[in-house]
Amino acid sequence: MADEDLERPVVSRNGTQLPAYTKTYYFKQLIDHTNPSLGTFSQRYWHTYEFYEPGGPIILSTPGEVDASGYTSYLTNSTLNGRIAQELNGSTIVLEHRFFGSSNPYDDLSVSSLRVHTVQQAINDLAYFAQHVQLPMPGGDAVQPGNAPWVLMGGSYAGALTSYTMANATDVFYAAYASSAVVQPIVNFWGYFEPIRQSMPANCSADIAAVIAHVDTVLTANVSADVLALKKTFGLDGLAHNDDFAAALQQPLYSWQSLQPDSGPGQAFYKFCDALEVKNGVGAPAEGWGLDYALATWGAYWVNTYFAQICGHDDDETCLGTYDTSSIFWTEDYTPNAARSWDWLTCTQFGFDFTGAPINQPTIASRVVTPAWTERQCGYRFPGAWGSSADVAAPNAGALLAAYSGWNTTTSRLIFANGQRDPWREATVAADGATNAGSTAQPHLLSDGFHCSDLLVREGAASAKVKAVQDQAVEIMKGWIAEWAPSA
Known part of the structure; x- marks a missing residue:
């Protein structure tokens, strides 16, 4: 989708005119989830309910280690996120990761500030956002987990974060999709x-x-x-x-x-x-x-x-x-x-x-x-x-592996998708040395694609194997969402 199209007003499927995909919203996120007394910072997010109907899923993604303002296309049906939203009557959200773009808990990146820049804090950000955000749409104050099925999606580091969040915040996200997810921390890579x-x-x-x-x-x-x-x-x-x-x-x-x-x-x-x-x-x-x-x-x-x-x-x-x-x-x-x-x-x-x-x-x-x-x-x-x-100055990859299980996660309703030609493949569940073969509850889908190819609809048009992964993912999500029941 062209940049100029992202900046135009959006028309929902019922004819309502919505803000442009590039409309920026702000959420008061905790600086430190282990010490809420430190206060909050403004975390940017983008949202549309172009395809939403009551009962549909809330699809949350973060692009991870970048300024997220360049990823508003992930609200649209040019991406797998938007295609799932379109076919399952969902709403899409892109949330900026702490310490990237304009979502900074502190005004510098000193060692002192970065102490709250950890994988666990990022997991807590995703969970806290889902539990407390009031989305700018009709009924957006009543779609927290338990009231609506939340689907977490991400690729690369954000794919790993998706897997880790499903393993750690088990009562928040109902289902998830992790593309090219670098779940296995490896120092000598x-x-x-x-x-x-x-x-x-x-x-x-x-x-x-x-x-x-x-x-x-x-x-x-x-x-x-x-x-x-x-x-x-x-x-x-x-x-x-x-x-x-x-x-x-x-x-x-x-x-x-x-x-x-x-x-x-x-x-x-x-x-x-x-x-x-x-x-x-x-x-x-x-x-x-x-x-x-x-x-x-x-x-x-x-x-x-x-x-x-x-x-x-x-x-x-x-x-x-x-x-x-x-x-x-x-x-x-x-x-x-x-x-x-x-x-x-x-x-x-x-x-x-x-x-x-x-x-x-x-x-x-x-x-x-x-x-x-x-x-x-x-x-x-x-x-x-x-x-x-x-x-x-060595990374504590062992602690990360112990906390979130890497290749060997047993999380249910989590789809892993990988490309055979992805240079990050050996840190994913598709690695030559990985022993987790997946299951019905945790499908492992493999194409001939590259890094996160499956997240872009156009890559499916270029590769039948990527398209097959995308189609299968949509069908799996349809089945899972059909089984969801409110708990709140």
Whole structure:
């Protein structure tokens, strides 16, 4: 749906003119659910009752770690949220997550302020909102849980939050849908690159793996002249630290996710692969061109095209270096700053450090990059958060797993949906190592999609398997909502 359409007044199915989808509302949310005496902050939300009829579900979602004002399309039937609302006579809500956008309990992102930025506080936000909001619609003061079936939906981190909330706030949300839900907190998250390696063109994968193996050999031997020559191949001889250089080579791989599902199959990613694999108009065979050609062409691509795209006019160290502790970048605590707010959650709870694969696994990311590379930066960003020493700046992923069960949640009326080509797949219930196969009460739906593909109706039009997941989800929700009975 085009932005201009979101800003126009909405006409309900009975002909009533409603506010535009972009109309912003505010809810008084508790700053700290363990200490209500600290007061409240204004949490933004967006809402429509375009398709609502009494008895229909209230469908709540949060986009998670972003400014939610850009996600008002999730009120509409261009998304699975809106399609479910349309077919089940529901109302849709988008709620902004604390510490993102304009929903900030405090006016800075200091360590002191971020103490109330936890997964559990976010779970409590969702529950408290559902229990206390008076929605701006007829009868909106009488649709709290117990009076109406509430459905919680989310994707990626918000998908994990959906699963965690269903496990933790068991009497609030009747049913839920979690897309690409990263429920399994993993510190050494080398699995991020596995779906990319498995799904990308074989020739590109082979040549990237060959280059990375060479990079790791040179960096591990650490012969100064050889290391300098290697860095010069990529025009990165200004990077002083070898792990920064190794981490920089991960950058082209991230475009596999960043253009999914919004722009079709990763144009930036495939431009990178084409630079390596197309020679004189001819594509490489499945085994690639081999190390020498791949190294030279990848280096030329960095020097002539890619570095300027990601770094602009910055030098190597300014753009890609991570060791300058004097840089104000680390502790800029203004709001909003979505990157810093998300870093707090990964540094303290989730982990998700993007590393090279174990030695017995093929890898397209350097093994020189370890969790220590990320955790050092966590210490720079949030000094004092782990005590007096940055050396202990490690996420407590174990506590998160123990609290909400990760892959092994037994929650009922919770749909998990995943895409086989999602780089986050290995943190979801669809991971190769996950043993939870799902059940009738907890369906696990799998398509050939990417990250959160199933939440967008247009992705169903592009893939029959994504469409099948969407259709199945709607039918499951219809059955569950038909069984709901008020308890209030």
